[in-house]
Amino acid sequence: MIDALPVVLNINGLKYEFEVLPYRSLLDVLRDELGLTGTKECCAVGECGACTVHFDGRSINACLMLAIEADGGSVTTIEGIAPPGEMTRVQDAFLEHGAVQCGFCIPGMVMSAEYLLARNPHPTEEETREGLSGNLCRCGGYNRMLQAISSVSEESTP
């Protein structure tokens, strides 16, 4: 019998304390136990990026991290990327450019785009492609996403 272990996590600015079995991924806990279903599961092996969140400020695949490993850290999910009821410039730009089709990959795409722009506010097209290379869109809407990201980059002062 394997015991659940205590975890303290800051998620989207709120402190969560709970117990978790060591073989539960961060993704499973976010979705199934905390109800934060904006983060998606698709491949569960680190190939599609649908599960992208920021852990201690760095973008990661939540399907490849155990919840217990995250103990003591802070997580930002798509639900916490903007204040409640608001959207980030990246999210607005995705809408304006029609970059969203079925929408399944979009939370992960937005998290990757936010991470890219936070570190490199004016990426080249190649840098943007590299920044999104861990995110797959089955609807194939990559060009509109690139356009959306480049519009956000152009708005900010160089």
Added chain:
Amino acid sequence: MKPFLYQRPGSLAQTFDLLSEYGSSARILAGGTDLIVGLRQQSVDASVLVDIKGIGEFLPEVAFADGHFVIGATTDISRVCENEKFRATFPALVEAMETVGSVQIRNRATLVGNVCNASPAADTVPPLAIYGAMVNVGGRDGTRQVPVQEFIRGPRQTALRPGEFVLSVQLPVPNAPLGVAFARLTRRRGVDLATVNLSCSIDSVGTVRFAFGAVGPRLVLGIERSGVLADSGAPAGDRDAALANLIAATSPRTDIRGTQDYRSAMLLVLSRRILAEAAGRLDSGQP
């Protein structure tokens, strides 16, 4: 995932205790980007994961001491790539590291883990071998050093003995001018395993070294001292013959990523390319 226990030791001594207590049923967890996949797909069996990220002795950043760069077992690939001095010293290794997975993977995956995973297709291994990387293996009785090409003994097989784990990988700063290049071939950019990968170096006395990955159960190393590969004016036929001679030591297989013949043909093409690139780097004074 099948249930497993989780341990997070705070020191090396505690880690060795856990490894001797649990034996071969314990697996080391650092970045987890290969291990968690293996556990989920049940290609890896573990009843205990020993998370080494809490070990006080490990440094999160790249360290430099006595003419060596040292990369600890918990240092992720992104952090290594962000180190400007490291980038300037080992450009071909940085290129290889930047092809590993994706941004999200590199933010978790460790360089040491890429070595320990002992995949014949690991992209970092050919340039690590070319730069003379040593693996620092820790055990209860002390630390021993193993050259990276000897550490990886075959697919998923390493030179680790029971109770040991890898503490770090270290790279000597080249003490004479050296040009090094790296290339890989994949079906698509991004998350995919290499069809072939290779690295080569050229020094100022005309010695050329090659390391070929994904074309045999372990890394294939070759060295050419006649000077024909260092002399870009030598007849193309002679240069190709010298390359073919080195490539003859590989034993590529046919699999989903390419046929044997295709892999051999691409090795020659890519060898020509990286040789020219390495020579250019040597001339420009870049390592």
